[in-house]
Amino acid sequence: MRLEGKVAVVTGGGNGLGRATARRFAAEGARVVVADVIDDLAEETSHMIAESGGKASFVHCDAVSANDNHRMAAHALETYGAIDVLVTAAGVSHPGYKSGDQEASTKWFTKRMEYLEQPANELLELELDDFRQVMAVNLDGTLLAAQACAAPMVEAGNGGAIVTIASIAAKHPDAGPIPYVCSKSAVWMLTKKLARLLAPSGIRVNAIGPGYIDTHMTSMIELLPEDRLTQFFSNIPMGRKGVPDEIANTALFLASDEASYFTGEILHPDGGYFTE
């Protein structure tokens, strides 16, 4: 029960890494606010937690909306009286990404595979609006959630922990499209900046930079031609994708007192991707 008595807010808690984190945190005693832009998914996570004997509440939050983020923080305060932990798992891989819409994601990925043969076209065909959409969810969303939740944390004076979800793409340009890698490297810098600003308030801010984890976001990778797929897995010494619980466990460590001397750090659960 490493989070007993704590209140945790998880953005993007409706699916994938956010859902696994919300469930893990609740199993460790936290009362969890599950926030997502897709209400049904957030509600489903919240029910899963309740069914396992945990405490959770869900709230609508579009990561790009300052108002929604403030409502999310207010919901946590009204429901559970405090915020001790924030995990920002809301994110997109490409513009228009909808978690679970495999048909749309497949269409996007099929187009993207053309860039394997003509890499320059990834730059030449990029639309500024598409770039901004991804930056908005991944970067603005992280900033807005941190702003909204840090306010009551600073005011309460009890410290706390913020865990952002970056990616190996924060450091490696091959790990995603242009908007994605830019957004994730910016999330990593934001994490370090916030760590310095919030350390005097006793709030630790760390990032997780996952490798390829088996969620809706990465399911299209299997569509790669066989030689490319073999090459893809050869870049991961452990030879497999990770599973969401492996990220949830990392988030649990960073959110808990066991990580009391960690701030401004990024942990890479990536199966060895960064050993090169």
Ligand SMILES: NC(=O)c1ccc[n+]([C@@H]2O[C@H](COP(=O)([O-])OP(=O)(O)OC[C@H]3O[C@@H](n4cnc5c(N)ncnc54)[C@H](O)[C@@H]3O)[C@@H](O)[C@H]2O)c1
């Ligand atoms: N899966 C991976 O391999 C991997 C690796 C590195 C980083 N990440 C990051 O982890 C985070 C979670 O991704 P995932 O793999 O769990 O994908 P996922 O699709 O399973 O979950 C993403 C969640 O974010 C929500 N979301 C999307 N846009 C939102 C918005 N505007 N406002 C609020 N919620 C929104 C979705 O509804 C969904 O519930 C993302 O930031 C992603 O970039 C994933």
